[in-house]
Amino acid sequence: MADVARTAGVSVGTVSHVLNHPDRVREATRLRVLGAIDQLGFVRNSNASFLAAGENRTIGLIVIDIGNSLFVDIARGAQHRVGHETMSLLLANSDNDDALQDRHLDFFNSARLAGVLLAPMRDPHLALDRARRLGTAVVVLNYRSQHDDHCSVLIDNEEAGYLAGRHLIELGRRRLAFVGGRDELQPVHDRRTGVRRAVAESPGTTLVELATENLEAPDGDQAGEQIADQPAATRPDGVIAVTDLLGMAIIQAIGRHGLSVPGDVAVMGCDYNSNAWGGTIPLTSVRMRGQDMGRAGVDLLLEELSAGDDHEHRDVVLRPSLVARESTVGRSGT
Known part of the structure; x- marks a missing residue:
């Protein structure tokens, strides 16, 4: 934040306002600070500290269709797992709508949740990029991505x-x-x-x-x-x-x-x-195996939050049964 303040020619307090209370900052100043943030590649990655300090004990889950019992099972598994960590789960349904999915993710980012589980309809790479810029850890469920920059849990x-x-x-x-x-x-x-x-x-x-x-x-x-x-x-x-x-x-x-x-x-x-x-x-x-998927997703998210920059992303593949x-x-x- 000090580097951003020097680059933008403002105080650290002004940078804090831009990040937390943008309505208190003049538009020209806000844009100058945002430009410095982009120039420096500054990303506030506070999820691990929130979790360790107990400031945020909530995980978000975004699914594509809550009418499908697979996603109900995923939610149940995740809920059961976070309960053992005395954490909470927030559930959002994107209703097979990519734009709505992105709005849910933006809301969870702004709420500074400990992390997010995302069960997308299509490749979520752009949404993941946006989440990472805001320091939000995301684990993808029920989707096999071509990218290796996140953890995932999926059924074969x-x-x-x-x-x-x-x-x-x-x-x-x-x-x-x-x-x-x-x-x-x-x-x-x-x-x-x-x-x-x-x-x-x-x-x-x-x-x-x-x-x-x-x-x-x-x-x-x-x-x-x-x-x-x-x-x-x-x-x-x-x-x-x-x-x-x-x-x-x-x-x-x-x-x-x-x-x-x-x-x-x-x-x-x-x-x-x-x-x-x-x-x-x-x-x-x-x-x-939706409940197993939800539990495994929470496990991967907790691993990432605990390890921070030392975390190595991995995929967990579950086998189905007839x-x-x-x-x-x-x-x-x-």
Whole structure:
């Protein structure tokens, strides 16, 4: 702060006001101080001292869709872990909106939380850069980044798709369909890759891919209509929906056409969303280990806050597991 004050030709107190009470500083002075901060690369990194001194015992969590039980599970796991540290958790839902996600992150930065857990929809690198400039430690959840300048915890979504494909193939299904769109979303891309790998390892098994505009129930209903309209000889006998909401809607759509699940068509989801489990036929899915993800994210954040500049970023990859229910194995199979 003294270096900034000398460069800007102001007092240290004025620099403090610019950082903490900008309304008390004339605009020209504020801009001069901000210019000196940029010139010197000054970043106030006070999170570790806040944590050690007990001045801030709160961690923020930003998720993309609180309507998906995966993110509820992440929040529960994080809440359970911070409770053991006598800390608190603030939860924000970005509702699949990048701009809203950035506003939540800016708010958490300004509130000087001990750190932030971020479960983004797309590559969050720009948001992470902004957070680091303000000295906020961030751990990314449920997203595999190409950058190595932060810690992350994620599920192996390619393995999730592979488990789903292998499950149907081992049940004797040979005409598989993968239903999902928006391949720019990393979980969709990775699960699709896993399904393709399972099919490639199984001679005599075919795969068709049905694109959807979004990943909600109406998209699944349309995909189900497409499947049901096909002749029995070429109709898929096993369907992997990239989300459970899609899978639930597919079951309802093909049921309207008199097709049985899993007799005629075995259907499963792939993201363990309990909000899609209310149908008459329990849905097979892949467990995403959300609570483990939340706990591990808090652990990494606490490590970073404690180690400071000596911290080495790392990734924690969790393995999914398949949960078989009636939609693929039938009532007796469960």
